[in-house]
Amino acid sequence: MKEINNIKEVYFIGIGGIGMSALARYFKAKGKKVSGYDKTETVLSKQLVQEGIPVYYEDDEKYIAKGADIIVYTPAVPKEHKGLLYYRQNGYPVLKRSDVLGEITKSSFNICIAGTHGKTTITTMTAHLLRHSGYGCNAFLGGIAANYNSNFWSSERNVCVVEADEYDRSFLKLQPDIAAISAMDADHLDIYGTEDKMQQAFVDFAGKVKKGGTLLSKYGLAKENDLKADHHLTYSLQNNNANAYAANIANREGGYTFDAYINDRWLKDIELNMGGLHNIENAVAAIAIAKQLHIEDEKIKAAVAAFKGVKRRFEYIIPPAGKKATVYIDDYAHHPAELEALIKGVKLLFADKKCTVVFQPHLFSRTRDLAEAFAASLDMADEVILLPVYPARELPVEGVTSRLILDKMKNEYKHLMNKEETLNWIRKHYDKNKPGVLITSGAGDIDQMVQAVKGILEGGKW
Incomplete structure (x- = not known):
């Protein structure tokens, strides 16, 4: 790869992805010419266009940037993609997002946050704490920070806060000065094959921490004793055996x-304006990282109080407004442990309200591998609607549908519906006289329903 300063033009294949768009914004901020392709138009790709980054939705050679110095692609793009084939056949430097991110962060102080869940919120909280406190950082996020409506920002301080993605072993390209690991639950078994091999990748990630660096891991992780760094600290929601x-x-x-108890000292009276006990735990991790950088307590507390959350992470679409009001929450949760934390958090905050979950499974392989765990998590809700599986990068797998989860559920109030049927069900059955909490959840395109659901709940179209 060319030196960053010598790159004049970059083309992205899969530019609308959350990680790819952050890199696109980075190069645009550096004054480079940036353009790209994606399969479908989204809110995020529209934002890129508004920021001066052309995005094309047709896989056609006429849209290819033939003057590009490097081509960045996501592994989710099919190998037979015409643009990708053209660049490879014509000798262009074709690089994965992880390779480019690794190159960008070679000469910076890096805070890299990994985990099968929790990493986006911790990364965003950490970057926000550094920005709000005046410490400063460059941020490469896996979600949209509500405070700044972006997944990237830059700073003169040579510090990068990076979401470290375990998919395709991407995080092993990073060189952390501070690393965090939030969870190592079974996931991406289509890549790793076994849970043990996936967990070993996290052990390898911990081993990437630079000499003299710090590793922060959730207390009680599998292979915790194998996680090595010169300084190893642990965090927890409330387990006082953690640091x-x-x-x-x-x-x-x-x-x-x-x-918050951080390394033998207390920070008192912290305010967090988002739901979910798991988000308190995420905040503890972010605060622990901020304290490693010697940021003052009062600045940390002010930053946490000002944190507006991450889009689609326990996001209040219709916020709580009294006991008789309906609450609507949208969340990215797509793993059984994430669903459990989400539903448990809602039940604790709104114990007097009926909890209805609309869930869209993400990937056939994940649905197949974790169907029983999904069923157990969803059984915690009062009523559940399952949408069809969102395939993402996968082809259908015989015998794997949302019914696989439904049949394993014990909850009698369970349904299989498509999106339109779901909207009609909400119109007909969601009783404004018996207010509850409605949750939409999943990592596919369920977020495209959010405004319609909000309109029904707010507009009285019952």
């Missing part, structure tokens, strides 16, 4: 107040 944890947690208007 960092929360205490004195109290509900507060859809959020919380709590105290």
